[in-house]
Amino acid sequence: xxxxxxxxxxxxxxxxxxxxxxxxxxxxxxxxxxxxxxxxxxxxxxxxxxxxxxxxxxxxxxxxxxxxxxxxxxxxxxxxxxxxxxxxxxxxxxxxxxxxxxxxxxxxxxxxxxxxxxxxxxxxxxxxxxxxxxxxxxxxxxxxxxxxxxxxxxxxxxxxxxxxxxxxxxxxxxxxxxxxxxxxxxxxxxxxxxxxxxxxxxxxxxxxxxxxxxxxxxxxxxxxxxxxxxxxxxxxxxxxx
Amino acid sequence: xxxxxxxxxxxxxxxxxxxxxxxxxxxxxxxxxxxxxxxxxxxxxxxxxxxxxxxxxxxxxxxxxxxxxxxxxxxxxxxxxxxxxxxxxxxxxxxxxxxxxxxxxxxxxxxxxxxxxxxxxxxxxxxxxxxxxxxxxxxxxxxxxxxxxxxxxxxxxxxxxxxxxxxxxxxxxxxxxxxxxxxxxxxxxxxxxxxxxxxxxxxxxxxxxxxxxxxxxxxxxxxxxxxxxxxxxxxxxxxxxxxxxxxxxxxxxxxxxxxxxxxxxxxxxxxxxxxxxxxxxxxxxxxxxxxxxxxxxxxxxxxxxxxxxxxxxxxxxxxxxxxxxxxxxxxxxxxxxxxxxxx
Numbered sequence: 001x002x003x004x005x006x007x008x009x010x011x012x013x014x015x016x017x018x019x020x021x022x023x024x025x026x027x028x029x030x031x032x033x034x035x036x037x038x039x040x041x042x043x044x045x046x047x048x049x050x051x052x053x054x055x056x057x058x059x060x061x062x063x064x065x066x067x068x069x070x071x072x073x074x075x076x077x078x079x080x081x082x083x084x085x086x087x088x089x090x091x092x093x094x095x096x097x098x099x100x101x102x103x104x105x106x107x108x109x110x111x112x113x114x115x116x117x118x119x120x121x122x123x124x125x126x127x128x129x130x131x132x133x134x135x136x137x138x139x140x141x142x143x144x145x146x147x148x149x150x151x152x153x154x155x156x157x158x159x160x161x162x163x164x165x166x167x168x169x170x171x172x173x174x175x176x177x178x179x180x181x182x183x184x185x186x187x188x189x190x191x192x193x194x195x196x197x198x199x200x201x202x203x204x205x206x207x208x209x210x211x212x213x214x215x216x217x218x219x220x221x222x223x224x225x226x227x228x229x230x231x232x233x234x235x236x237x238x239x240x241x
Numbered sequence: 242x243x244x245x246x247x248x249x250x251x252x253x254x255x256x257x258x259x260x261x262x263x264x265x266x267x268x269x270x271x272x273x274x275x276x277x278x279x280x281x282x283x284x285x286x287x288x289x290x291x292x293x294x295x296x297x298x299x300x301x302x303x304x305x306x307x308x309x310x311x312x313x314x315x316x317x318x319x320x321x322x323x324x325x326x327x328x329x330x331x332x333x334x335x336x337x338x339x340x341x342x343x344x345x346x347x348x349x350x351x352x353x354x355x356x357x358x359x360x361x362x363x364x365x366x367x368x369x370x371x372x373x374x375x376x377x378x379x380x381x382x383x384x385x386x387x388x389x390x391x392x393x394x395x396x397x398x399x400x401x402x403x404x405x406x407x408x409x410x411x412x413x414x415x416x417x418x419x420x421x422x423x424x425x426x427x428x429x430x431x432x433x434x435x436x437x438x439x440x441x442x443x444x445x446x447x448x449x450x451x452x453x454x455x456x457x458x459x460x461x462x463x464x465x466x467x468x469x470x471x472x473x474x475x476x477x478x479x480x481x482x483x484x485x486x487x488x489x490x491x492x493x494x495x496x497x498x499x500x501x502x503x504x505x506x507x508x509x510x511x512x513x514x515x516x517x518x519x520x521x522x523x524x525x526x527x528x529x530x531x532x533x534x535x536x537x538x539x540x541x542x543x544x545x546x547x548x549x550x551x552x553x554x555x556x557x558x559x560x561x562x563x564x565x566x567x568x569x570x571x572x573x574x575x576x577x578x579x580x581x582x583x584x
Binding site: 007008009010011012013015017020021022034046047048049050051052053054055056058061062065066067131132133134135136137138140177194196197200201202204205206 | 269432
């Protein structure tokens with residue numbers, strides 16, 4: 001069954017694409033292949049980046065050729081089964097208090113819920129990290145409960161503060177640094193999602209799972225202080241893929 | 242951490258760059274590194290460094306430094322300008338030639354305006370902490386290089402040596418061609434099927450100019466608009482340096498060294514790896530025309546270009562006291578009957 005295609009990015013990368021859908025099944029195939037290719041260590045490959053429905057394999061054209069890699073990857077796609085990688089489930093504190101959530105009242109009104117109901121609905125769902133992109137450490141997580149799905153804001157902000165918890169379409173995310181952004185801001189997390197001084201760079205990786213829990217403004221402040229002192233790491237447990 | 246150069250004037254946009262940050266794109270970290278990877282390599286070669294050592298990338302206008310180490314050897318590559326050593330008098334030390342400076346001397350980098358970016362290497366390299374396995378500065382998120390930003394007046398640049406040996410200074414056997422009029426070669430795709438046939442034709446036959454809204458992240462082009470067949474959004478996927486994305490404005494943006502790792506616009510074509518440095522040295526106002534090649538051609542060109550670059554490095558040769566290259570004279574058979582077997 002051939003249900004993938006390989007696209008070219010000149011002599012720099014190959015894109016292995018599984019359709020055009022954003023869903024868990026497609027994401028699991030992407031993550032499984034990323035794992036297979038990483039383990040295979042094909043000569044000349046430099047980096048493998050998983051995205052929603054495809055993965056991009058960067059290579060050095062002095063060390064291999066696109067044709068050789070295409071052949072090797074095609075064989076591996078056919079063998080690639082389910083991902084066996086151990087995943088992390090992260091428990092992330094968020095303050096949904098309107099003082100920390102500039103758009104939550106408007107979102108609540110638009111979807112016909114109370115602010116508390118929006119917070120409860122958002123925190124009551126476990127999310128899958130599809131990919132990291134846009135800016136360093138920015139996790140695209142899904143899927144939002146159908147009730148909370150809204151298009152992006154008509155007027156994107158030029159400055160979204162770091163830690164902002166955001167929603168748009170079927171996705172939720174946290175802005176790791178200040179950045180422009182067009183998503184609805186429904187909370188703030190005191191957790192550091194990107195730290196260039198750390199070995200991994202980002203807290204979350206593609207395939208991780210995330211569950212948010214509501215904290216008060218006081219709890220937010222004390223966690224934030226601990227984060228600044230490098231004394232706080234959010235709870236995580238290992239889960240099966 | 243040995244203090245080597247004190248920044249008197251930072252220039253317009255001067256940053257520490259190496260050959261890039263690999264292994265973190267899956268968590269959204271751009272590769273960064275020199276816009277002109279070849280210029281960066283050649284600057285290192287001039288001062289006998291490992292070719293991936295951290296250098297200064299100089300954009301827009303040249304910085305000025307005071308030497309605070311006992312001595313330092315500097316090499317500048319890129320622009321047709323050179324190093325003005327204040328107080329020494331005499332002509333500039335031309336770009337593409339190494340020079341040894343001693344404590345308290347002041348050196349000003351003079352750019353001639355032909356190259357968008359130039360590279361300044363010091364012997365043994367600049368010493369900044371590794372950040373995510375690279376010394377490259379990524380200013381947008383504020384990490385890498387010197388405090389994650391471009392140089393400021395008063396900054397101290399550190400190196401690995403307080404003193405460098407006297408030896409013959411060196412230069413390249415040929416002046417470097419920047420290829421400013423050369424076509425930029427691309428391989429169509431990955432999403433050329435999102436565009437009309439007319440758009441592909443216009444893209445390959447039009448002349449574009451690089452607008453002033455261009456930076457290390459991407460060069461925005463003005464020129465013929467490129468119509469999408471229908472939608473101009475795709476499900477976000479991976480990006481490489483050289484990806485040419487076309488958003489709703491229908492005008493192409495070539496993503497460069499600080500390219501974001503993912504994007505949601507269709508990419509009509511991708512610049513071949515050998516031509517990334519050729520595009521990197523063109524700044525705002527320069528024109529660009531594209532030429533389509535196959536991936537196999539791109540790979541052949543890359544290998545040839547690499548051999549050429551290594552040859553340029555092998556042919557680095559001493560400059561004599563009068564600034565005349567003996568090697569060049571040998572080359573032209575003006576002295577004796579020496580025949581270079583490699584020619």
